[in-house]
Amino acid sequence: MCGIIGISAKADVSNDILTCLKSLSYRGYDSAGIAIVGDGQISERKIKGKVSNLEDYIKNNPISGNCGIGHTRWATHGEPNTINAHPHTISKISIVHNGIIENYHELKTTLKDNGVNFISDTDTEIISQLINIELLNNKQPLDAFVHAISKLEGAYAIAAIFSDYNNLMIASKVGSPLVFMKSKNKTIISSDAYSIAEFGNNVTYLEDGDMLMSQNNKIHIFDRALNKIKRPSKRISKRTKDGLNGHEHFMMKEIKEQPDVLSYALSNYLDFTEFEIKESKFDFDFSNVERIIISACGTAYFAGMVAKYWLENIANIKVDLEIASEFRYKKMFFDEKSISLFISQSGETADTLAALKYAKQNKQRVVSIVNTEESSISNESDLVLPIFAGQEIGVASTKAFTCQLATIASLVLYLAGLKGAITKEQTETYIQELMHIPSQILQSLEFEPTIKKISKDIYKSSSALFIGRGSTLPLAFEGALKLKEISYIHAEGIASGELKHGAIALVDKNLPVIVLAPDDLFYVKNLSNMNEVYARSGKITMIGKVDNEHLKDLAINGIDIDITGKFNIPIIMAVPLQLLAYHVAKLKNRDIDQPRNLAKSVTVE
Known part of the structure; x- marks a missing residue:
């Protein structure tokens, strides 16, 4: 930076x-x-x-x-x-x-x-x-x-x-x-x-x-x-x-660094002068690629979930998503029109590295998205896409996650253009939207006082639910992971539409339910699911488009992240989830930067 x-x-x-x-x-x-x-x-x-x-x-x-x-x-x-x-x-x-x-x-x-x-x-x-x-x-x-x-x-x-x-x-x-x-x-x-x-x-x-x-x-x-x-x-x-x-914890420092690091992650791959993709950064023959197999662990896996959503909906490329620890124990259907994409902050994640080697043994070409360029995963890859997050010390990943998403967004735009899935004009529009991400994150950081208050409603709970649809479903998983990682509160992320298929049995006045409902094509359905929770006295925190006449009479906590854009929504909405986990953990007096039983780089399987 x-x-x-x-x-x-x-x-x-x-x-x-x-x-x-x-x-x-x-x-x-x-x-x-x-x-x-x-x-x-x-x-x-x-x-x-x-x-x-x-x-x-x-x-x-x-x-x-x-x-x-x-x-x-x-x-x-x-x-x-x-x-x-x-x-x-x-x-x-x-x-x-x-x-x-x-x-x-x-x-x-x-x-x-x-x-x-x-x-x-x-x-x-x-x-x-x-x-x-x-x-x-x-x-x-x-x-x-x-x-x-x-x-x-x-x-x-x-x-x-x-x-x-x-x-x-x-x-x-x-x-x-x-x-x-x-x-x-x-x-x-x-x-x-x-x-x-x-x-x-x-x-x-x-x-x-x-x-x-x-x-x-x-x-x-x-x-x-x-x-x-x-x-x-x-x-x-x-x-x-x-x-x-001056920050109390590295995690908070790294949350606050996101406007800066995302500026540089994006500008490494996108030209904000001409609103073009820097094609030289993608020095790899993607011309015959019809399928991408993504593999990762933990937070990087949830970045892969977002990647799947974007690649299929914007670039029209079929994606298979695999947990790295399961990858090499399954029968994988590799072919000459597929490539494997591996995501890892450290570049040393043992399960991801083992999956990569398995893919290479099966003649797969390999692309990796990493924060550490000089790493084992980088050295084994045909194309390395660095995320430029800078050193991340807090065990719970924050800026690396959003920089992974920024790098993936750039790759998706490149592939969508290459495959003719979007026009030059659409590419320019997407790049213009991505350029606003640093300032949009700044706006989301302004909700920290509100999030501190909401944390007081959550930190004494024994469990929490996070629900979302589309590109915010991975954010529901990531929000739940952040909360359980550093606060030690059991948390679960589920698809909003799956509530009625089991999880709604958990809802009562003591259960916090974090609803991710941005202004997208799922908005009305998300409101419907939220009302199901409200009718059962669930403690709702809504993150998304809160300023809506249908919500004015509901007694809910609201964080008004009113943004649009297929790429922007999951990146921006990650930030309030990070802040929520941080402040809940702080109220519980947890070791935020070094939570128990966890390591920054998981180098054993």
């Missing part, structure tokens, strides 16, 4: 910026750069590749100044090259940016129509150009910055410096993380506290919509209406230095 650094100080800041960029390298990147203000001008150095390449470049082409910004980039718009690397400098303004500007096309078209010439292919340059226009209209830097970012849609963190102001930095965030630290001699802003921990003991976390202005080591924070506000500073804890970034 992209990393942002900004430093203003009484001395030269170039070495400190490079030091911080090295600390941000764990987030992943394909280019790096810095920009420094000195003597009334902005000097820029950027390069494709590692921070060490940038460091060597600067040794041979030194720059210095008391205020600067730095960036490690993971490409979302435009190729990973020097021109597209950050910072992006236009005249007297230079910025770095993390996130995706969703209305990039509309803004760029408007600017081009007004005679603006673009240097790069990035969405970031849009921001530089917008701020520059405001400066040319004689606005002061803060006003120019505010007016420019008010036009942006999406999740982002931005930091800017100005050539006419040697020690001025302005920054803001919506969705993407941004923190700052103030010491006697310098002010530092960063994407995370971990990268700047060596410079001090206290950091302040900006909230969405906040704007920070630092000049001559004096800091002001404003809200969207430019009212001055204060944010509390926090001592950098051992949790931050250990990589928790």
Whole structure:
């Protein structure tokens, strides 16, 4: 994921910026750069590749100044090259940016129509150009910055410096993380506290919509209406230095990272500039494939269930789905028109690896979806599709699951286009919908206070049901798994239509029933099933389209995730289920990151 650094100080800041960029390298990147203000001008150095390449470049082409910004980039718009690397400098303004500007096309078209010439292919340059226009209209830097970012849609963190102001930095965030630290001699802003921990003991976390202005080591924070506000500073804890970034548990940290990691998972396979699929990422002959056999375990198996739904309904490809531990003990009907797809976070899951080897023994070509590229499953595969979730430490998978779905969605779009199941225009529409996923996840995270309250109705229960249909049926299974993994409450996921075939016998006033009912073709049927539960006094929590006149008189808990889109629904709806499991487990004082009897990588059969 992209990393942002900004430093203003009484001395030269170039070495400190490079030091911080090295600390941000764990987030992943394909280019790096810095920009420094000195003597009334902005000097820029950027390069494709590692921070060490940038460091060597600067040794041979030194720059210095008391205020600067730095960036490690993971490409979302435009190729990973020097021109597209950050910072992006236009005249007297230079910025770095993390996130995706969703209305990039509309803004760029408007600017081009007004005679603006673009240097790069990035969405970031849009921001530089917008701020520059405001400066040319004689606005002061803060006003120019505010007016420019008010036009942006999406999740982002931005930091800017100005050539006419040697020690001025302005920054803001919506969705993407941004923190700052103030010491006697310098002010530092960063994407995370971990990268700047060596410079001090206290950091302040900006909230969405906040704007920070630092000049001559004096800091002001404003809200969207430019009212001055204060944010509390926090001592950098051992949790931050250990990589928790201030969160109590890795699971919560990883839940909150999903807008960022999904941006990069999706942008690895999809071009959000031209709304095209990056076909080179799928270097495999799929031309004669008529059937895909998917195999996985646990959460990855539920990702496979979603994959089956998408592949059959969007790409018109027949799918067989197998639990990996059962795979090699069954009579499998392999043929030359089938391939095997294996899904594993670690790439080392023993049952999945054994199933893969069994498939290869039967002359099957193998595609794998993994988080760890250097792994046994990767090494045995003909095509590896990394999910780019970054290291996941919490045993209960969160961001790896949604990144698996994002990667699968990209594969499905590629195959659907290859097979002629969807048109070019439909592909563009799907990609535009997928581009909104990071901001939609941000919106779903805003329901955390509501989910905390709902958790209090559930944590004393001995059992729970999760029900769904279509692409949310796998989410019902996944939600139940999350709850039982970390809270130790028995939970079961079932198809909504199967309620009356047995499970409804369990329903009484003590049984929590989580109903997954998004605005899709199953919505009315899901409401009907929910009413069956309500009539039997079940404790209902509905996640989906809650704002409905048919529900206004029902005493139910509601989390209003009102989204549409075949790809978007299961990805977004995973997040409230993760939060629900987390807060129930926290109320029960469980070991959330390391639940009993479980391991992150299951390397025995």
